[in-house]
Amino acid sequence: MKFFRVSALIERDMRKFFRSPALMMASMVFPLVQLVVLGYAFGGKIKGAVVAVVDQDQTVQSRRLREMFNGISAGPKTFRVVEYKSLPQAINDLRSGFVSAVVDIPYDFTQRFYQHNRPRISFTEDNTDQFVSSSLLERVQQMVNELNTPDVEPRLASQVDLNVVEMYPYIEYIKYLLAGSIAMSIFIVAMIGGGITFIDDKARGLHEGYLVTPIQKTELVMGLIGAGALKGLMAGFILTIIGGLIAGIPRLWDPVRLVYLAIVVLVASVAMISFMFLVMVRVDDPLVPRAIFGVLNTLLFFPSGAVYPVEAFPGWLRWISTVDPFTYTVHALRNLTIKNTGFEGIYKDVLILCVFSAIMIAGSIALFKRQL
Amino acid sequence: MNAIEVEHLTKKFGDLTAVNDVSFQVAEQEIFGLLGPNGAGKTTLIRMMTTLTPPTSGTARIAGHDIRADADGVRHALGVIPQAFTSDPELTANENMLIHAKLYGVPAERREKLIHDLLESVDLLKFREALVRTFSGGMRRRLEMARGLVHSPKILFLDEPTTGLDPVSRTNVWEMIRNMRDKSKLTILLTTHYMDEADKLCDRIAIVDHGRLAALDTPTALKDSVPGTDSVEAEFEDTPPDWLDQLQHLAQSAGVTIHAGVVRIASHDGPSTVAALMDLARVRHVTVKKVSVTSTTLDDVFLHYTGSELRDAAHGGAGYDISHLYR
Numbered sequence: 001m002k003f004f005r006v007s008a009l010i011e012r013d014m015r016k017f018f019r020s021p022a023l024m025m026a027s028m029v030f031p032l033v034q035l036v037v038l039g040y041a042f043g044g045k046i047k048g049a050v051v052a053v054v055d056q057d058q059t060v061q062s063r064r065l066r067e068m069f070n071g072i073s074a075g076p077k078t079f080r081v082v083e084y085k086s087l088p089q090a091i092n093d094l095r096s097g098f099v100s101a102v103v104d105i106p107y108d109f110t111q112r113f114y115q116h117n118r119p120r121i122s123f124t125e126d127n128t129d130q131f132v133s134s135s136l137l138e139r140v141q142q143m144v145n146e147l148n149t150p151d152v153e154p155r156l157a158s159q160v161d162l163n164v165v166e167m168y169p170y171i172e173y174i175k176y177l178l179a180g181s182i183a184m185s186i187f188i189v190a191m192i193g194g195g196i197t198f199i200d201d202k203a204r205g206l207h208e209g210y211l212v213t214p215i216q217k218t219e220l221v222m223g224l225i226g227a228g229a230l231k232g233l234m235a236g237f238i239l240t241i242i243g244g245l246i247a248g249i250p251r252l253w254d255p256v257r258l259v260y261l262a263i264v265v266l267v268a269s270v271a272m273i274s275f276m277f278l279v280m281v282r283v284d285d286p287l288v289p290r291a292i293f294g295v296l297n298t299l300l301f302f303p304s305g306a307v308y309p310v311e312a313f314p315g316w317l318r319w320i321s322t323v324d325p326f327t328y329t330v331h332a333l334r335n336l337t338i339k340n341t342g343f344e345g346i347y348k349d350v351l352i353l354c355v356f357s358a359i360m361i362a363g364s365i366a367l368f369k370r371q372l
Numbered sequence: 373m374n375a376i377e378v379e380h381l382t383k384k385f386g387d388l389t390a391v392n393d394v395s396f397q398v399a400e401q402e403i404f405g406l407l408g409p410n411g412a413g414k415t416t417l418i419r420m421m422t423t424l425t426p427p428t429s430g431t432a433r434i435a436g437h438d439i440r441a442d443a444d445g446v447r448h449a450l451g452v453i454p455q456a457f458t459s460d461p462e463l464t465a466n467e468n469m470l471i472h473a474k475l476y477g478v479p480a481e482r483r484e485k486l487i488h489d490l491l492e493s494v495d496l497l498k499f500r501e502a503l504v505r506t507f508s509g510g511m512r513r514r515l516e517m518a519r520g521l522v523h524s525p526k527i528l529f530l531d532e533p534t535t536g537l538d539p540v541s542r543t544n545v546w547e548m549i550r551n552m553r554d555k556s557k558l559t560i561l562l563t564t565h566y567m568d569e570a571d572k573l574c575d576r577i578a579i580v581d582h583g584r585l586a587a588l589d590t591p592t593a594l595k596d597s598v599p600g601t602d603s604v605e606a607e608f609e610d611t612p613p614d615w616l617d618q619l620q621h622l623a624q625s626a627g628v629t630i631h632a633g634v635v636r637i638a639s640h641d642g643p644s645t646v647a648a649l650m651d652l653a654r655v656r657h658v659t660v661k662k663v664s665v666t667s668t669t670l671d672d673v674f675l676h677y678t679g680s681e682l683r684d685a686a687h688g689g690a691g692y693d694i695s696h697l698y699r
Contacts, residue, residue: 002477005474005475008475009471012463012471015463016460016463205456206458206459207458208424208456208458209454212422212450212452213447213475214447214475214477215475371423371426372424
């Protein structure tokens with residue numbers, strides 16, 4: 001393999017790339033918009049959900065409970081309390097979607113409370129919306145735990161205490177999503193700047209002009225993949241900086257972290273462009289890459305854990321995650337952007353992406369037709 | 373030593389035989405033409421010789437390099453200008469030349485001057501920094517011819533070099549081809565379906581039809597091989613059944629054929645044959661709708677050797693058209 005021929009092809013592609021800012025814009029605008037919109041759409045805490053409270057007891061302890069509910073409304077504002085006189089009416093409104101949950105304080109609540117006879121309140125939730133119902137349940141559970149705390153702490157405690165320590169400060173969802181947006185940007189460059197451009201050039205007959213030269217199959221494949229990887233590196237790294245600023249990543253300009261980020265973005269670019277090349281290597285119709293762009297995007301992006309943890313996936317989806325280069329890209333980028341782990345947190349992902357790339361490149365070279 | 377030697381080259385695509393046992397040689401510094409309609413197999417033949425398509429059987433040697441055993445040597449020895457435009461429209465003329473120079477390993481110290489001289493020779497020097505997508509078809513073809521010479525080959529293949537160009541551009545390209553052969557001592561093999569191009573440019577012409585080599589000689593010898601020096605074409609009405617037989621015996625007639633309702637009489641003296649024809653028509657009460665006299669052309673040669681006219685075969689042949697992919 002002669003490197004000067006590989007570099008000639010890379011030079012050709014890069015000259016065209018710099019002359020076409022549209023590709024750079026397309027590869028960054030969509031992921032940035034997705035980052036901002038999804039990041040803020042998904043990342044917020046539940047506020048202002050409507051909870052119906054039916055107090056059938058109307059005595060001291062039930063009033064105390066109602067005050068606790070009103071305290072939540074006034075403070076954290078997780079929910080807003082609406083008092084109902086009739087339980088059936090409240091349940092009806094819950095079914096109709098006017099309220100998100102119904103808290104019923106039964107008529108014998110205070111009586112049981114003083115009798116130490118398992119006083120209970122009921123919490124009826126609309127579990128069609130898991131996000132809201134779980135947030136409301138968590139709040140109400142906290143309130144009940146507070147109610148159950150004795151006024152006088154025993155001198156010798158026999159129950160087990162749980163000390164919870166958060167390793168990192170609160171991570172907004174937009175920071176969580178940033179890694180996926182960077183990976184998306186690399187994918188778009190691989191798809192448009194690699195797959196679609198390659199097929200279009202083939203269809204326009206430009207490849208014939210190169211096949212009559214002494215260029216070898218390996219050199220052609222490496223040149224095209226090399227050019228795609230460079231484009232992916234540029235787009236991915238620029239998005240890392242812009243996205244990092246938007247998401248508020250602290251100490252973004254740490255030079256060591258920037259170097260590791262560049263390594264991950266480069267390795268991910270090689271992995272994605274070589275994957276794209278393998279998919280397109282025998283395709284001649286320019287409509288095919290355009291048709292499968294959306295499907296590939298969905299198949300690669302969502303199973304990667306970019307928007308939701310892989311641990312929550314069913315078994316068959318986890319198999320896709322295992323072979324998906326996005327998964328390792330997102331994991332490595334997240335380790336660097338959120339946890340700032342250093343190389344020990346990314347070396348396995350980098351290694352897997354390198355092995356993946358080698359397999360894709362070998363397959364591309366084997367399948368590439370050097371003749372018409 | 374011959375610059376190009378083709379031995380029994382055959383190419384089959386399933387049941388279709390695109391090139392059928394073709395053999396010929398091209399001497400050094402010769403301009404050799406492959407003349408035939410679209411779909412005759414010219415492009416397939418040239419693709420085999422330029423290692424773009426593997427042959428089904430047979431072989432060829434280009435500057436001594438076998439296309440099967442030494443494809444790399446063939447590619448180094450050849451400059452190829454394919455039929456479709458292959459210059460990158462998103463690059464400038466200079467960049468197209470530069471990338472190709474690098475692909476061929478032209479040393480860096482030679483590139484600048486070489487590209488300058490080549491662009492000057494094709495009259496594109498002042499457009500060197502313009503994007504190729506702004507070029508006309510003629511300009512793009514000239515650029516590709518310059519690009520094909522960037523590595524100083526001794527053999528140049530041109531596949532339909534003037535297809536799609538206006539008459540002025542065609543003439544410019546012809547001039548360029550002649551200059552290339554004269555100045556650079558090139559051997560040139562070109563394919564064409566234009567008679568005038570083959571006639572004006574080529575030292576020798578091979579007529580290709582349905583994948584076979586029908587005839588091979590100089591343009592003059594090919595025309596001389598056809599009976600008669602003139603061709604009389606006529607259309608008639610109210611002809612008696614023995615009309616064609618009668619025409620065979622006209623003065624100076626060398627043979628009569630009929631094709632698509634037009635009678636063609638090969639003649640040693642066109643005006644004499646026409647006079648005799650008019651007399652005969654008057655006597656036999658035949659209406660002469662149209663009559664014309666021309667000197668024997670390559671179209672007559674093509675008709676003589678293949679049984680069909682070159683222009684008719686051109687309209688019926690398969691085209692090289694990828695525009696359907698962009699609809």
